[in-house]
Amino acid sequence: MRNLWIFISKYNAFFFLIIFLLISLILLVNNNSYQRASVWNSSHQLIGEAYERVNAFTSYLSLGRTNDSLAAENARLNNQLKTSFFDDSVEQHSVNDTLTQQQYSYIVAKVVNNSVHQKNNYITINRGLKHGIKKGWGVISAKGVVGIVLNVSEHFATIQSVLHSDTRISASVNGNIGSLVWGEDSSDPRLAILRDIPNHVIVKKGNRVVTSGYSLFPSGIEIGRVTRTGLKGGDSFLDIEIYLSTDFSKLQYVYVINNLLAQEQKELEAPNKPQ
Amino acid sequence: MGRVILINTFRFILLICLQVFLLKNIGYYNLAIPFLYILFILLLPFKIPNGLLFLLSFLTGLTVDVFYDTLGLNAAACTVLAFVRIVFISVTVQREGFDNEPDPSLGIMGLRWFIFYAIILTFFHHLVLFSFETFRFTEFGYILIRSILSSLFTVLLMILAEFMFFRKKVR
Structure with a gap:
C-alpha cells in the first residue's frame, strides 16, 4: 500500500493527466452534439457489426424451422390461388339475328387433362352438363380441329381427340371430300391420314385440308396441310399424309361447338339409315 | 507569494479577455487560429505543485470553452499541455537551481529556450485541440497542417507579448 502510494506520488503528473483528461473528455462528449454523435455512431457501428456476425451464424441453426414455416406458407398460398378453384362461369354470347339464323354456338373450355402418346388419346375439359355440353358435339381450338365430346359429367367432359383410332372426321381438300383417320401406320401426334x-x-x-361441313363441324375449319401424297399399289384411292395444325401437346383452351340444327338434321336423316 | 498570485490573476484575466473578445475573431481560413491564452499556463511559476498546475490548466481551458461553446475541448487540450509542460521542464531545467520562484519567462530563461519551450508546448496543445475538434482519424493530414500553422501564429503572438510586457523584468 505504501509502495503504491509512493508510485502514484512519484508519477503524479501522469495520473493527474489521466484524471483531468477523462473529465474533459466526458464533458466534451456529453455537451457537444458533434462529438457525441461520432462517439455513438462508432460504437453503434461496432455493436451492429458484432450483432450481424452473430446473426449470420445463428440463422443456420433455425434453418430447418424456417423451411417448415415457408413450406406451410406455400401450401396456404396455393390454397388461395385461382387454379385451386373450379371456374364456374361460362361466357356465351348469342345475337338474335332474323336474317341469318345461327347454326353454331361456341362454349370456351379449359383443358384440364390431356394425352398425346397413347393409341387412343382423350382430352378432359372443365365444362360439363352444367354448362350445357352434350355428348357428340365437336371441339376445335384456335388452330384447328380437336375432337368430339365423348362423355359428359356434371362439371367435366371428355373429348375423343383426333388422335384416336376410332375418330373419323369428314375433311375436304380442294373440294373433294375425304375422311380423316389417325394412328393406323404411325402414332406421331402431328401426322394424320x-x-x-x-x-x-x-x-x-x-394444300390446305379443312372440315367439310357434313359432320359436327362448320365447314372450312382448318385441319392441317398435305405433306405427302402417294399411290398405294393397286388402290383406287390416294394415300395422303397430313400435318395437323393443332399441336395437341400444347393444347390449353378449346371451343365446344353446339350445332343448333343437328337435331333436325338427324331426325330427317334417320329414316334413311338401314335398320 | 501574494505578488505572484496577483500577477498571475491579472495575467489570467487579461489573456482570457484578449482571447475571447479579440483573437476569437482572428484567423486565417480556419487553418491558422491563435490561442494566446495558453501563455498563462506557460508562465506559471516553476515551483507550482503538479496538482495545482493541472487544476489551473483545466479551469483555464474550461473558462475558454464556456466562451467558445465547446465544453471540454480546450480543457482537454490544456490538461495535456500541463503534462507536457511538467515533462519538458523536468527534462531541460534543474529545479534545485532556483530559489526565488522565477517564472519560465522570456526575460529569465533566454530567447532560445523560451522559443523552444513555447513551440513544443503550443504544438501539443493545438494537436490535441484540433484532434478532438475533428474527432476523426481519417483527416490526420488536415489536423497536422492546422496544428503547425496555428502553432506558428500563436508562438509569434506569444513572443510579441513577451517583448511588449515582460522584457523590463530583466533589468
Missing part, C-alpha cells in the same frame, strides 16, 4: 380421295384428283404438297 386422309382417306377416300380418289386418285384422279390432283393433290399437291402444302
Whole structure:
C-alpha cells in the first residue's frame, strides 16, 4: 500500500493527466452534439457489426424451422390461388339475328387433362352438363380441329381427340371430300391420314385440308396441310399424309361447338339409315 | 507569494479577455487560429505543485470553452499541455537551481529556450485541440497542417507579448 502510494506520488503528473483528461473528455462528449454523435455512431457501428456476425451464424441453426414455416406458407398460398378453384362461369354470347339464323354456338373450355402418346388419346375439359355440353358435339381450338365430346359429367367432359383410332372426321381438300383417320401406320401426334380421295384428283404438297361441313363441324375449319401424297399399289384411292395444325401437346383452351340444327338434321336423316 | 498570485490573476484575466473578445475573431481560413491564452499556463511559476498546475490548466481551458461553446475541448487540450509542460521542464531545467520562484519567462530563461519551450508546448496543445475538434482519424493530414500553422501564429503572438510586457523584468 505504501509502495503504491509512493508510485502514484512519484508519477503524479501522469495520473493527474489521466484524471483531468477523462473529465474533459466526458464533458466534451456529453455537451457537444458533434462529438457525441461520432462517439455513438462508432460504437453503434461496432455493436451492429458484432450483432450481424452473430446473426449470420445463428440463422443456420433455425434453418430447418424456417423451411417448415415457408413450406406451410406455400401450401396456404396455393390454397388461395385461382387454379385451386373450379371456374364456374361460362361466357356465351348469342345475337338474335332474323336474317341469318345461327347454326353454331361456341362454349370456351379449359383443358384440364390431356394425352398425346397413347393409341387412343382423350382430352378432359372443365365444362360439363352444367354448362350445357352434350355428348357428340365437336371441339376445335384456335388452330384447328380437336375432337368430339365423348362423355359428359356434371362439371367435366371428355373429348375423343383426333388422335384416336376410332375418330373419323369428314375433311375436304380442294373440294373433294375425304375422311380423316389417325394412328393406323404411325402414332406421331402431328401426322394424320386422309382417306377416300380418289386418285384422279390432283393433290399437291402444302394444300390446305379443312372440315367439310357434313359432320359436327362448320365447314372450312382448318385441319392441317398435305405433306405427302402417294399411290398405294393397286388402290383406287390416294394415300395422303397430313400435318395437323393443332399441336395437341400444347393444347390449353378449346371451343365446344353446339350445332343448333343437328337435331333436325338427324331426325330427317334417320329414316334413311338401314335398320 | 501574494505578488505572484496577483500577477498571475491579472495575467489570467487579461489573456482570457484578449482571447475571447479579440483573437476569437482572428484567423486565417480556419487553418491558422491563435490561442494566446495558453501563455498563462506557460508562465506559471516553476515551483507550482503538479496538482495545482493541472487544476489551473483545466479551469483555464474550461473558462475558454464556456466562451467558445465547446465544453471540454480546450480543457482537454490544456490538461495535456500541463503534462507536457511538467515533462519538458523536468527534462531541460534543474529545479534545485532556483530559489526565488522565477517564472519560465522570456526575460529569465533566454530567447532560445523560451522559443523552444513555447513551440513544443503550443504544438501539443493545438494537436490535441484540433484532434478532438475533428474527432476523426481519417483527416490526420488536415489536423497536422492546422496544428503547425496555428502553432506558428500563436508562438509569434506569444513572443510579441513577451517583448511588449515582460522584457523590463530583466533589468
